[in-house]
Amino acid sequence: MDPRLLRTFEAVARCGSFTDAARELGVTRSAVSQHIASLEAELRAPLLTRRPVAPTAAGSRLLEHAGPLLSRLEAARADITRSTAPRAPRLTVGASPLALTPTLAEALAEAGRRHPDTPIGVRVLSRARIPAAVAAGDLDIGLTDGIAAPGDPLPLPLPDAAPLAVVVLAETPLAVPLAQGHPLARRLGLRLADLAGARWVEAPDSGVPLGQLRAAAGAPRGFRAALTYTGTDVRALVALAVASQGLTLLPYAVAESVPGVVAVPLTAPRLVHRVELVCRATLEGPAHTLVALAVRR
Numbered sequence: 001m002d003p004r005l006l007r008t009f010e011a012v013a014r015c016g017s018f019t020d021a022a023r024e025l026g027v028t029r030s031a032v033s034q035h036i037a038s039l040e041a042e043l044r045a046p047l048l049t050r051r052p053v054a055p056t057a058a059g060s061r062l063l064e065h066a067g068p069l070l071s072r073l074e075a076a077r078a079d080i081t082r083s084t085a086p087r088a089p090r091l092t093v094g095a096s097p098l099a100l101t102p103t104l105a106e107a108l109a110e111a112g113r114r115h116p117d118t119p120i121g122v123r124v125l126s127r128a129r130i131p132a133a134v135a136a137g138d139l140d141i142g143l144t145d146g147i148a149a150p151g152d153p154l155p156l157p158l159p160d161a162a163p164l165a166v167v168v169l170a171e172t173p174l175a176v177p178l179a180q181g182h183p184l185a186r187r188l189g190l191r192l193a194d195l196a197g198a199r200w201v202e203a204p205d206s207g208v209p210l211g212q213l214r215a216a217a218g219a220p221r222g223f224r225a226a227l228t229y230t231g232t233d234v235r236a237l238v239a240l241a242v243a244s245q246g247l248t249l250l251p252y253a254v255a256e257s258v259p260g261v262v263a264v265p266l267t268a269p270r271l272v273h274r275v276e277l278v279c280r281a282t283l284e285g286p287a288h289t290l291v292a293l294a295v296r297r
Helices: 003-015 018-025 029-043 057-084 102-114 127-135 210-217 234-245 252-256 285-296
Strands: 048-050 053-055 091-095 120-124 141-148 164-172 174-179 199-202 224-228 261-268 272-280
Touching: 003 018, 003 029, 003 048, 003 053, 003 057, 018 029, 053 057, 057 127, 091 102, 091 127, 091 285, 102 120, 102 164, 102 285, 127 141, 127 164, 127 272, 141 210, 141 285, 164 285, 174 234, 174 252, 199 210, 199 234, 224 234, 234 252, 252 261, 272 285
Parallel strands: 091 120, 091 141, 199 224
Antiparallel strands: 048 053, 141 272, 164 272, 174 261
């Protein structure tokens, strides 16, 4: 299949509109229609309904393959470009909001001192985007986080577009940040199952997704979201939580570092906040230095 046709199909299915897909791809709507018609003729199956624009059963099956195929092509292009095109050295790190700990910041600073001529950039991204960005070459290093049982890996969606390595950097306790006058603030510890009926802040990018809490506590109908926060500022999340908008779960060190907040440890089940580093299987230069420094710390 022509990758151009597959890319057009993926854009139309995602946008739900031929016009919006044409705008995103920088082509005419007529060109988009021709691409879809050519792909349907090649596969001998209708892939999209027109009103409304949505994948057919065959189109849904093709979408399952389209993402990995296009990612693999982009990764191959980026890999060849890196190996053949001269470029100035640089180090680009992507991190989820809770993954860039003070220890990792110190490792970044030391890598900068060892490679003073290499610009270093840090981008805050959602957890779901980091592995794919590393595979595609948009990031040299990815730092991601989540909750897990001690010693268990995070369920990272690792793409098969490029060989990736995952390195465990830290496992730390969890806590619920509370205002000093909150009824639970005097507790020595909290059980997650006892909090299933409380109001929570849904913060998928900066906190622990509520779906993970439901699974960990075995409470599929618990942990009702009183508020959804889509930002990446962890202090803003804590401010919302202590203002009685809902509870949230954070690494203990983060929760206790906010002035006026009481960090009550999570005692059951046995869960930790885990930080993992994602990188390509082979590294050199500043990226290799950063990984060595981060693991050593």
